[in-house]
Amino acid sequence: MKALFALTIMLMTLAASAYTFHMPVEIDSTTTPEVLMPGDTAVLAIHMENGAAEYGVGGENARGATVSTPVQRTDLEGSAEIEVLSGDFEDVGLIGPTDRVVLYYKIRAEEDIPDGTYFLNFTVHAGYDKETIGRRIPVRIDSSGLGLARADSAGISTISLNVANPRANTLNAVTIVPEASGVTFSPEEYYVGTMDPDEVFTISFRLEPSQPNQPIQNARNLSFYSRFKNGDTWHRSEKYNTTYSPAPAASSGSPLLPAAGVAALLLVGAAIFIWRRRLSKASSAGKEA
Numbered sequence: 001m002k003a004l005f006a007l008t009i010m011l012m013t014l015a016a017s018a019y020t021f022h023m024p025v026e027i028d029s030t031t032t033p034e035v036l037m038p039g040d041t042a043v044l045a046i047h048m049e050n051g052a053a054e055y056g057v058g059g060e061n062a063r064g065a066t067v068s069t070p071v072q073r074t075d076l077e078g079s080a081e082i083e084v085l086s087g088d089f090e091d092v093g094l095i096g097p098t099d100r101v102v103l104y105y106k107i108r109a110e111e112d113i114p115d116g117t118y119f120l121n122f123t124v125h126a127g128y129d130k131e132t133i134g135r136r137i138p139v140r141i142d143s144s145g146l147g148l149a150r151a152d153s154a155g156i157s158t159i160s161l162n163v164a165n166p167r168a169n170t171l172n173a174v175t176i177v178p179e180a181s182g183v184t185f186s187p188e189e190y191y192v193g194t195m196d197p198d199e200v201f202t203i204s205f206r207l208e209p210s211q212p213n214q215p216i217q218n219a220r221n222l223s224f225y226s227r228f229k230n231g232d233t234w235h236r237s238e239k240y241n242t243t244y245s246p247a248p249a250a251s252s253g254s255p256l257l258p259a260a261g262v263a264a265l266l267l268v269g270a271a272i273f274i275w276r277r278r279l280s281k282a283s284s285a286g287k288e289a
Contacts, residue, residue, distance in 0.1 A: 026049035029044060030047075031107075038110065039109060039110070039111045040109050041232060042106075043105070044104070044105045044137065044139070046103045048071070049095075050098065068096045070127065074088060079120060082107055082110070083110070084105055084106075084107055085107060109141055144167050145226065145228075146165060146166075148161055148176070149161065149162045157206060158205065159242075161205075161240075163200065168197050170194060171194070175191050176224055176227075178222065180207075181221075183210060183216065185205045187205070195228075219246075
């Protein structure tokens with residue numbers, strides 16, 4: 001009996017000496033929206049996977065074994081340019097072999113943040129030995145907004161614009177708003193909706209005078225701006241300015257023609273009068289002779 005007990009203790013000791021804990025190294029992340037603009041609030045999702053089923057959890061004697069990994073705490077550290085709005089996670093629980101756990105953090109980019117890729121320090125405290133593993137989580141910033149440019153107009157009294165999304169992510173609720181003095185636009189604003197990366201839409205507005213009895217006769221300065229959402233944050237672009245010149249009215253003839261006709265008639269009448277007068281004088285001179 002004593003020999004059996006000693007053998008059991010020895011086997012347990014060997015198993016303990018062979019055990020080496022492996023941390024869940026499969027950590028990746030996504031942000032919504034995918035690319036932030038200055039001032040944006042976003043959701044950062046961090047995915048953690050227990051890779052024990054792939055590489056085992058021990059040395060040669062334990063290779064192929066699988067265990068659940070306890071996660072005690074996670075920390076996400078902000079930076080001077082990006083603030084972490086959510087608290088850290090405590091007692092996340094066990095992650096089984098090949099299981100994935102997603103942790104959601106809310107972050108916010110500063111209003112004056114320059115374009116570029118920033119890294120937030122993420123730390124996981126896990127394992128039966130309470131080991132620590134760290135990762136750098138990338139966050140992309142791009143201040144580019146929608147682009148507006150003049151396009152060929154579809155007809156008289158209309159103006160057309162090309163609306164382009166130069167960003168690497170989708171924009172939502174895209175709306176183009178026109179402005180001008182003495183001009184009414186139809187529609188009052190143009191709702192485009194969702195625009196995918198590198199997508200271009202051509203839109204048109206019809207222009208009418210604000211006063212029905214006062215047609216647009218002179219060139220008018222027009223302004224357009226876009227309103228859209230990047231994730232859950234609203235943005236408004238700078239104004240795009242252009243000029244609209246109305247088509248010239250169709251001419252019904254020169255206003256000098258009637259006056260020229262009257263002058264021609266007067267000249268003809270004067271010539272006839274002079275000719276008759278000369279003819280009359282010549283006839284009188286012949287009779288006196």
